[in-house]
Amino acid sequence: MSSYYITTPIYYVNDVPHIGHAYTTIAADVLARYHRLRGEDVFFLTGTDEHGQKVQQAAAKRGVAPQQHVDELVIRFEQLWKRLDISNDDFVRTTQRRHTAVVQEILRRLQAQGELYRHSYEGWYCLPDERFWANDEVSDGKCPECGRPVERLSEQNYFFKMSRYRERLIRHIDTHPDFIRPEARRNEVLGFLAQPLGDLCISRPRARLPWGVPFPFDDAFVTYVWVDALVNYISIPGYGTDEARFARWWPANVHLVGKDILTTHAVYWSTLLMALGLDLPSTIYAHGWWTVNGEKMSKSRGNVVDPGAMVDEFGVDPFRYFVLREVPFGHDGDFSRDAFIGRYNSDLANDLGNLVSRTLTMIERYCESRVPQPGPEDDFEELVAATAREVDNSLRDFQFHRALQEIWIIVNRANRYIETSAPWTLAKNPSARPHLDAVLYTLAETLRHIARLISPFMPQSARAIFESLGLADVPNGGPAAWGVLKAGHPIHKAPPLFPRTVTPHPVRIVMDIPEPTVAVSPTPQLAPIGIEDFAKIDLRVGKIVAAERVPKSSKLLKLQVDLGTETRQVLAGIGTKYDPEALIGRLVAVVANLKPAKLMGLESQGMILAAGDKEVASLIGFVEPVQPGMKIK
């Protein structure tokens, strides 16, 4: 049986899972499910990256051991994947022994083969990014990547002789057009490789960073997190521990990655594999990023899309559909509530959902809820077969959106077919019975094929359609034959698959960045007030233009807030939750007519609204664009 091995990156366990993580994982899941549907043997791997400085620092900040910290955080990913119907076959955590043992074995082999050397190194170190920069890369003490201050560090470290693989890697990319995709990214990597390639520092001194995989032959060092992380792609399928199993899966068919980590995969990982004498994966595919309402998504903007909120409101399948239909894979895309609702209503509710409803209703009404006798199928058999071929081509090329477009051609043809054959008219004429039956049989069988084709994208909906047709879930393997439904077989009409969204009521699609645990204490009920009491409060949109900590206070921040017509100084007790830098530019709700008060000797001319009791949980923000000074009512 042919095998298919697909991976996502392993996600940094410290991150709050957002639409970006969900995107890669959903795409991988669709491919995994598609190849299973074709009857192939699939191994789909995802997981978490749990070592490194930031994990160590975050754990220290919470006052817990790093292992306990990651044990608690990994749940957020595991739960989100369950929620999103992700069918991964394994979930790797880099702190697992089955992984760390292989990391160490690989270091031993590299060392034994003379691929490593020790070298004293001095450079500028960016703590948040955990990386060194050369002198000429750093200007005025700032990290070229993140802009934060760097510090001078001198270290002994182990280096991997990456430079010696440069020509070989260039040759490989030249001779394997599918190795790095899309093509624009491939050219970027070739551009990168056109310049001299250095060796790769693959250790960190244990004294500075104990949270990592120890070097097997030198206690003073732990493994650089990137090397640790990349090895997951071979450690889990059995490298060094189960050669037969490893041979079945490696080389991977595809590593899906975000465009931000392409170089790491295309260059570091490829050369490491070469040094180990292993084949390279067939494809490394770098997909794009999501913006939100046209803006870059970031913690400090407070516009990080929470997949959980979308799933709560619209369901798993529509979310999966949207992210893959809306944007060509490889391109950047924009996420907005309007776009989502547009897709949902027109593609899912109106086109597909309604097609299912009307077809089943007619079979129910005209055929006593039983599959009618087949007859001439008006080219639908050929259409469905041709579409299956197109979907196959598109998915082999990672063009999810095109695959869905192709499937929707059938949906549209079926809707048109109902109009042109007008079963309700045929039903009035007893002599038209065979024709009526043939039309409805064709529609039912077409629905079955549609369900099969969408099943990798929307597994629950596909199953629901199958069940309505009186079938069990979509079977894997086997040909997509025409005429599987048997006349006389009972069907079961179900409620609408995708209920149309009429009122676009504002819902949180944006998430707060949560602390792992913030207790919600019961809020005492207050006496009712009238609208006239509420009207006494002048609430306005403000934009934070400056923010600094108030000396000697852990909580208080001194903010300058633009209210459109004026800028006010406001003191807010949100310093334990927010860093001042992260607040610049943020839009907030302000009580504009609060009597000025002095706090720690500084005047405060208003109040910022936030959720939370003693501890602030989240500032109140806006989902749609607003201007400073706007009234809030």
Next chain:
RNA sequence: GGCGGCGUAGCUCAGAGGUAGAGCAGGUGAAUCAUAAUCACUCGGCCGGGGGUUCGAAUCCCUCCGCCGCCA
């Protein structure tokens, strides 16, 4: 600064020498099986600006403008 990409209908995008396209949105009508869904017709473009090559240019070349990558 170097290399590359993009700019086409109100919006999102396809088209890569031969009569400007799709989906959504807008307009008109038909139909009543269906989730106010569907179907048909329709409105809508100096194809970023300018210059060139060509019988003919969204398409090829040059240049300018505006966005965006990768590298420095």
